[in-house]
Amino acid sequence: MTSPAPRIGIVSLGCPKALVDSERIITRLRAEGYELSPDYAGADMVIVNTCGFLDSARAESLAAIGEALRENGKVIVTGCMGVDDAEIRARYPNVLAVTGPQKFADVMKAVHAAAPAPHDYKRDLVPPAGLHLTPAHYAYLKISEGCSNTCTFCIIPRLRGPLVSRPAADVLAEAEQLAAAGVRELLIISQDTCAYGRDIRYRASQWRGKDVRAHITDLSRALGELGIWVRLHYLYPYPHVDELVELMAEGLILPYLDLPLQHAAHGVLRAMKRPADDERMLRRIEKWRAICPDLAIRSTFITGFPGETEEDFEHLLEWLKAARLERVGCFAYEDVSTAPANELPGALPMEVRRQRRDELMRRQAEISASILERKVGMRTQVLVDEIDDDQQLVIARTRWDAPQVDGEVWIARDMAPEAAPGDLLDVRITGARTYDLEAEPASAE
Numbered sequence: 022m023t024s025p026a027p028r029i030g031i032v033s034l035g036c037p038k039a040l041v042d043s044e045r046i047i048t049r050l051r052a053e054g055y056e057l058s059p060d061y062a063g064a065d066m067v068i069v070n071t072c073g074f075l076d077s078a079r080a081e082s083l084a085a086i087g088e089a090l091r092e093n094g095k096v097i098v099t100g101c102m103g104v105d106d107a108e109i110r111a112r113y114p115n116v117l118a119v120t121g122p123q124k125f126a127d128v129m130k131a132v133h134a135a136a137p138a139p140h141d142y143k144r145d146l147v148p149p150a151g152l153h154l155t156p157a158h159y160a161y162l163k164i165s166e167g168c169s170n171t172c173t174f175c176i177i178p179r180l181r182g183p184l185v186s187r188p189a190a191d192v193l194a195e196a197e198q199l200a201a202a203g204v205r206e207l208l209i210i211s212q213d214t215c216a217y218g219r220d221i222r223y224r225a226s227q228w229r230g231k232d233v234r235a236h237i238t239d240l241s242r243a244l245g246e247l248g249i250w251v252r253l254h255y256l257y258p259y260p261h262v263d264e265l266v267e268l269m270a271e272g273l274i275l276p277y278l279d280l281p282l283q284h285a286a287h288g289v290l291r292a293m294k295r296p297a298d299d300e301r302m303l304r305r306i307e308k309w310r311a312i313c314p315d316l317a318i319r320s321t322f323i324t325g326f327p328g329e330t331e332e333d334f335e336h337l338l339e340w341l342k343a344a345r346l347e348r349v350g351c352f353a354y355e356d357v358s359t360a361p362a363n364e365l366p367g368a369l370p371m372e373v374r375r376q377r378r379d380e381l382m383r384r385q386a387e388i389s390a391s392i393l394e395r396k397v398g399m400r401t402q403v404l405v406d407e408i409d410d411d412q413q414l415v416i417a418r419t420r421w422d423a424p425q426v427d428g429e430v431w432i433a434r435d436m437a438p439e440a441a442p443g444d445l446l447d448v449r450i451t452g453a454r455t456y457d458l459e460a461e462p463a464s465a466e
């Protein structure tokens with residue numbers, strides 16, 4: 022008689038990059054014959070993949086470790102917060118192991134020590150495309166680890182180290198496997214997607230019998246050959262974004278620029294150690310829209326950075342009004358322990374940081390509503406994400422919207438009764454809210 026395989030639970034916190042790390046861990050666990058448990062009660066142990074970016078995320082990670090210890094008792098900690106081993110152990114001396122981000126071998130070592138891998142499984146437990154925590158029709162694909170920039174508010178380079186890029190052929194092979202497994206949309210992620218390949222001097226590797234350079238333009242062009250949606254995230258405003266916009270105009274990748282700009286006032290951008298020419302950025306946006314009129318730009322901003330004056334904030338609001346970005350997210354500046362920005366003079370009260378964030382989002386809501394209003398009557402293609410049985414809605418997304426962070430398209434269920442997640446539907450936009458759209462199948466016209 023064989024003993025049942027140990028069951029492992031996983032709690033995944035943080036951004037899509039951390040989610041991909043969790044996917045790698047569960048893929049290795051299944052490949053070795055472990056079972057996965059969806060709850061604490063059924064698990065022999067729990068892995069908590071933490072986020073350590075902001076102090077609020079660290080607090081959430083500590084709370085999650087505490088909950089896993091309470092509910093299960095056997096806990097392995099990994100992820101960004103794992104670099105602060107001492108802080109975690111001071112609070113929770115009973116955790117089985119603490120490892121940092123991307124330390125997959127160390128996680129597996131800790132799992133083996135607590136529950137040896139089963140030796141008697143005979144099935145191939147892992148599909149070629151690996152295991153994913155996202156719905157089957159989209160997947161995050163990480164092209165590099167780490168970051169070599171020095172933005173003063175950010176501790177990612179300390180947590181995850183400098184840029185380390187994957188060879189283009191590796192990325193493309195994984196993308197092909199995902200497409201073959203039925204993925205309709207690839208979300209390309211890294212800390213700084215434009216920097217891809219710089220650390221390996223853009224070295225070429227062989228894919229489909231030809232050389233592909235490890236450069237984001239060449240990689241994107243090759244990904245465009247797969248015939249599925251390809252969406253680029255976390256682009257830093259390097260000059261070669263212009264080349265990517267040309268690929269978007271050609272229809273090879275989605276016309277979606279996720280470009281976290283953080284601010285528009287020179288002084289604040291300089292203090293952040295970010296590119297600081299807001300006028301030039303406006304001209305570039307104008308140029309990109311001329312090249313690719315269908316383009317949607319998403320950006321994120323920080324309000325209340327140390328030293329941000331009332332004029333700086335007003336300047337940011339005016340800049341946003343001129344730029345008319347389709348999608349905007351905003352964070353009130355948070356002190357992140359060990360971030361260089363903490364040492365800067367001019368710290369603002371949290372209340373002011375949050376008021377400015379709320380004001381920015383209020384202004385952006387008006388911009389978003391007026392942009393979406395203009396889409397009413399337009400025909401477009403959407404990707405179905407889910408069926409909401411309670412509200413009798415098909416929830417879908419346009420090519421201008423990324424999952425989780427952007428808007429949705431709502432279609433009455435009875436107008437598309439056959440629709441299922443992963444379907445591409447041709448629709449006509451019939452209504453617009455602040456961030457979301459309503460639509461009906463184009464065939465209903």
Ligand code: SF4
Nearest residue numbers: 168170172175177212
């Ligand atoms: S580019 Fe992004 S990950 Fe890199 S230091 Fe700046 S904010 Fe952090």
